[in-house]
Amino acid sequence: MSNGFELPLRLLMAFRVLIDALHEELAERGHPDMRPMHGFVLQAVARGADSAASLGRTLGVSKQAAGKTVETLEGLGYVTRVPDPADSRRKTVVLTDHGADALRRSAEVFDELRARWAAELGAGRLDDLEDALRRMTPGELFRLDVPGWFG
Amino acid sequence: MSNGFELPLRLLMAFRVLIDALHEELAERGHPDMRPMHGFVLQAVARGADSAASLGRTLGVSKQAAGKTVETLEGLGYVTRVPDPADSRRKTVVLTDHGADALRRSAEVFDELRARWAAELGAGRLDDLEDALRRMTPGELFRLDVPGWFG
């Protein structure tokens, strides 16, 4: 087995392990409708990408795609859209209580998962792993271009 | 910033960094049409998942989806389908020269990328990283259920 093949695969699998565990937990904690994508979007909204267009830029998708996602999220009760009084073109996306709760729970679960990894690997080795990943990936955490990565 | 959030994000970013670099290189080495998905499929075919149904099982998708992907790959010249003389229900998927070349080049590039990481992190730290990931992910490398992970 070529060594080079394993690294990307393990990275993807590790990501999936965490995300699958997250959503399993989230389903049990009041958010069975949450999809992986939604977490990223809510996160981006909470960090200030509060319109379809800026969300699109942050997530690396077209504004139309971002708009559709916001619409879905609105339907699920995670966000609402309110007209921006200062710029009547814009509709500001804001988290609902439900959305804020989803984000809080996600953070909670991610912290638990990280603790589980720390217990399994040892805290030092987990820190090393994160340091290494940080070194090999772009600095800004939220310019992730997450969708389309596969196409 | 909640620590737990960073780990999955860095894992995904690291994966993307490698995959994006791979396809950039691949495009310059005669495979501009290759998509991330395709590499996984060719790899699975090369490892013996040589029919739509077995491919589907290996990749964790329906046989119909696998069939469609094979069709696409056939259109791009990476594989052909030949009737199985021993079982006339089956059509064996076989790599074309072009497909085998794609796989060879991918391995080449992945090895180069891994070497780049080793140079940046130090060989020992990279080994540690892989060990840690191996510890935290399922054993079998190719039961990856890669598609649908996002939906």
Add this chain to the structure above:
DNA sequence: TCCATATAGTCAATCAGGTTGTCTTTTATG
């Protein structure tokens, strides 16, 4: 001040990749 340009949002058509369900043909098994 006014016009040119850029931006926000929406609609519509399209695409890729996935799903389920149904069906035929062929193989395997009790």
Add this chain to the structure above:
DNA sequence: CATAAAAGACAACCTGATTGACTATATGGA
């Protein structure tokens, strides 16, 4: 030998993305 299981194909549909076109609103420079 009959029935069950498996392979492939077809159809309808879903989701999440794309591009292109269009309207309304802001903004910045002559």
